[in-house]
Amino acid sequence: MPKEAVFTLKLEPELRAAFIAEAEAAHRPASQVVRELMREFIERQREAREYASFLQRKVDVARTSMRAGRGRTNDEVEAEFAARRESAEGGL
Secondary structure, eight states, X not given: OOOOOOOOOOOOHHHHHHHHHHHHHTTOOHHHHHHHHHXXXXXXXXXXHHHHHHHHHHXXXXXXXXXXXXXXXXXXXXXXXXXXXXXXXXXX
């Protein structure tokens, strides 16, 4: 991929020195490490947005289900699983 853009940033001299030293210790150009970090950041942000969207869809479906009367209360769920636990313990 051709590299035609220049990215300028300000940072503390100590941070720059430590970063350059670590890049050199890894035998990699600092610019390559920065590109890798940027790609990783982009991917993490994309995954976070996709997960938030997925979760919101699940919440929307659940709310629609509750409004339609197809949901169960916490007490009903707790009672069902208490009965299941009791049944499982009885089989031991």
